[in-house]
Amino acid sequence: MNTVTDRRAVARQRTPLNRSQIAGFWGAWAGWTLDGMDSFIYALVLTPALTELLPRSGFAATPSNVGLAGSILFALFLVGWGLSFIWGPLADRFGRTKVLAATIFTFAIFTGLAATSTNVWQLGIFRFIAGVGIGGEWALAGTYVAEAWPEDRRKMGAGYLQTGYYAGFFLAAALNYTVGVHFGWRAMFLTGAVPVVVAILILLRVKEPEKWQKADAKTVRVKPLREIMGPAYRRRTWVACILLTIAIIGLWAGAVYEPSAVIQLAARAGMSKGDSIRTASLATGLLSIGTILGCLALPPLAERIGRKMTLAVYFAGMAVSIAASFGWAFYLPNGLAPFIAWLFVLGFFGGNFALFSLWLPEQFETRVRATAFAFCTSFGRFVGAGVNFLLGAAVLHMQTLGVPIALTALVFVLGLFVIPFAPETKGETLPQ
Structure with a gap:
């Protein structure tokens, strides 16, 4: 009995x-939090911003023009995300923290500058450059935590x-809900x-991970992008690219169009x-809570x-919840409550992104890890930009939001056939 108790104590x-590890994590987490806030601000202020800026740019602020311009600007933003592979x-x-x-x-800086936009062209440029920065944060934050935290803690x-x-x-x-409603x-x-x-705090207080310092000291300079495309890594690089592309398409199809869908359903309900x-705003908060819970549930399940x-x-859950929310609940006579309920489920399975933060660093050695992470995420964003543009055109052509978004559930079904080609790294330590 004592032996069992001792084992449990050791396990705990x-x-x-x-x-430095604590400060580094909170710096990376805060950056990733503000990154998420920044990227989602656009979805929330899309309609009021374009309603004001389109007439100043020579276009009527009709619902169709707002939808089309919004899709084009968001596609441009995703292209900026795609270019973030440079980081x-x-x-x-040069190091993770810098x-x-x-x-x-x-x-x-460029999100703040977007507030000074006087036409849609300026807003597009500011969002494009902001996208370059936002896209790099995940790859660098994920790489830092994987390398800086001890092996027994990095997965959580x-x-x-x-x-x-x-x-x-x-x-x-x-x-x-507060600032936007009152101040615009x-x-x-x-x-x-x-x-x-x-x-600034990251630069002043966080040290480089020891794993990177050791690898940097003994590494003969190579071209990391060429190496992840070489025989040793080619297959896992492209499989990771495809899986991340699928996840990104689902994220943006659901999250970006969710506020517009809720607003339409609320207006239909007489609000x-x-x-x-x-x-x-409340529905977005529920979606976020669901996703946070999905992220926390994922590492123990992966272990x-x-x-x-x-x-x-998680991919199967995404396929079901996207189809049920946008393809079914959106078209119910009183669909607001069922749609919001399904958003929570969609949010939970949207936590699949936590797996890539855990899994991608395990697939590549330290000398190319950040490059591989950034390349795989950027590839998905380029494709996501094209899909987002097609979704905008489909919404405009079909004059409905639900069906085009619901069809993105099919990419998760495709993903189920791609997953077997990826490497299984359960039980393996982070490669040096």
Whole structure:
């Protein structure tokens, strides 16, 4: 009996974190939180911003023009995300924390500048450059936590880290509920400049991970992008690209169009414009809570049944919840409550992104890890930009929001056939 108790006590023990590891995690988490807030601000202020800026740019602010311009600008934003692969080689060469701070500086400054836009062209440029910074933050934050945290804690660290992005969704919804409703879309973009403070703290207080320092000291300089495309890594690189592309398509199809869908359903239920906006903010908060719970549930599940099976469970959940919310509840006569209920389920399985924070670092050695992470995420964003543009065109052509978004559930079904080609890294330590 005592032996069993001793084993449980040992199992509960974890390697303590030092001050730099704690500060580094909270810096990465805060950056990822503000990154999520920043990227979701656009979805929340899309209609009021374009309603004001389109006439100044020579276009009528009709619902169709707002929808089309919104899709084009968001596709441009995703292209900026795609170009963020430039941060990976820089981080492999110059260090994780310095480049992480640079990504935060970039997206914070240009999000703040978006508040000064006088036409849609300026807004598009500011969002494009902000996207370059936002896209790099995940790769650098995920790489940092994987390398800086002890082996027995880094897996849960990946789940904790990923909650930040969706806490950012919740924060954006709360700001929209308060600041946005009372002070307008420009004030919302101004709040996106706050992360500059986080970047400064990271530069001043966080040390480089020892794993990177050791690898940097003994590594003969190679071209990391060429190496991840070489024989040793080619297959896992492209499989990861495909799986991340599927996850990104589902995330943006559901999350970006969710506020507009809720506003439409609320208006159909007879709510005023202000109440519709508040309902959309509350629904976004519920979506975010569901996703945070999904992120926290994922690492223990991945340790129990493996990385590939866990992703299959989450992809299947995404397929069902997207089809049920946008393809079924959206078209019910009184569909607002069922749609919002399904958003919670969609949010939970949207926590599949936490798996990539855990899994991608396990597939690549330290000297190319940041490059691989950044490349795989960027590839998915390029494709996501094209899909987002097609979705906007489909919404305009079909004159409905639900069916085009519901059809994205099919990509998760495709993903179930791709997962078997990925490597299973359950039980393996982080490669040096």
